[in-house]
Amino acid sequence: MAEIPVLISRDEVKGLLKYSDLVSHLEVALAKFSKRNAEEVIQPLRTILPLERYNGFLGVMPAYMVQENILATKMVSFYQRDEGSDFPAHQATVLLLDPQRGNVTAVMDGTVITEKRTAAVSAISTKQMWCVPFCHLQFLRPPHAEVLCILGSGSQALSHYEIFTQMFSFKEIRLWSRRKEKAKMFSSKVKGPVTVCSSVKNAAEGADVIITVTMAKEPVLQGQWVKPGAHIVAVGACRPDWRELDDDLMREAVVYVDSREAASSESGDVILSGAVVFAELGEVINGSKPAHSERTTVFKSLGMGIQDAVSAKLVFDQWKSQR
Known part of the structure; x- marks a missing residue:
């Protein structure tokens, strides 16, 4: 019988996800993606569902990093809000799955993940670094x-x-x-x-x-x-x-x-x-x-x-x- 997925809240994600860890791991992921090797990264273009009645969109973003054995998908909604609206423009949830069995191992707030990983990739594009050799x-x-x-x-x-x-x-x-x-x-x-x-x-x-x-x-x-x-x-x-x-x-x-x-x-x-x-x-x-x-x-x-x-x-x- 499959285990019950772990639920990780927004505040928990905020405390657990550190920029110092995120930058180095994202650099590896970006480099592997651009090699276009299906034995390392499988990622289709995100699916976008328009919600014209509410001036919004729902996006679904699955990805699998093969060697790291990481399988996940994010569901993200983004809306054109009125200026006085108290609702956020973006909201998201990420599902982490066991690639071997297909069951969901964790359900976590994806809004903080989106905010932090986007900023980290922006910083990666901006920084100077050393590579080896020489x-x-x-x-x-x-x-x-x-x-x-x-x-x-x-x-x-x-x-x-x-x-x-x-x-x-x-x-x-x-x-x-x-x-x-x-x-x-x-x-x-x-x-x-x-x-x-x-x-x-x-x-x-x-x-x-x-x-x-x-x-x-x-x-x-x-x-x-x-x-x-x-x-x-x-x-x-x-x-x-x-x-x-x-x-x-x-x-x-x-x-x-x-x-x-x-x-x-x-x-x-x-x-x-x-x-x-x-x-x-x-x-x-x-x-x-x-x-x-x-x-x-x-x-x-x-x-x-x-x-x-x-x-x-x-x-x-x-x-x-x-x-």
Whole structure:
């Protein structure tokens, strides 16, 4: 008889999932994904069910990491909420399964997993690291980055702030949000000083790293406001007809993605601009494609099932170790 699945709450996931563990494990997963080896990673494109009546979507994201024997699927809902709504735009649940028997071993909050793994992948795209033997692997962050700009003030903005201030040293952090009250709440939640800007232009001009975590359907960031050599992490606009970045920026920058297949099907920024994807982030980690940090770069993040699977396994292992 199958065992009863473990239930792991949002607060438990938040305490168990550490960025320090997450980054290294996600780097391995991204690198394996970009090798396109079915003996290592099996991950179909996510299935999206539109809920037009409620202005929302339901996504299902299964993935299997073969050698690690990690099988999981995430169910995530995302909605275009009215400004006054108290409901979150994104909610998720992750199921971790036993690959051999097919039974569910754990059911856990997936919202925190989504927030943390997305921010961790953004940070991976931004960091500099050493690889062996004897080669310096430059990721996409410009050297000597001093100014961080965050466009958006929701939960993803907060998780990105957390990991970016842990991993990097910025002299100035700027924030812009359509919702002024949420921007004030954001600045009151974080430990360090944040400058709340009145416009995207004021926030973005001169910034070395720009993170877009909005629910925008039309471009909010224009290429003319972005300084040459900046790195842009584009996290919002996860539908083929939604945009955060304008054509000038997408066409002039070197564009990196987590998955070419997903970007060509789901990213309005890529599809509608006609931008050419230069590489997947996993290819940069593998060393098969360079990181052009001397140029303006865009990392278009859509999120993948293997990111959720790796995160869920980390949560479950930590949960077991504390029992």
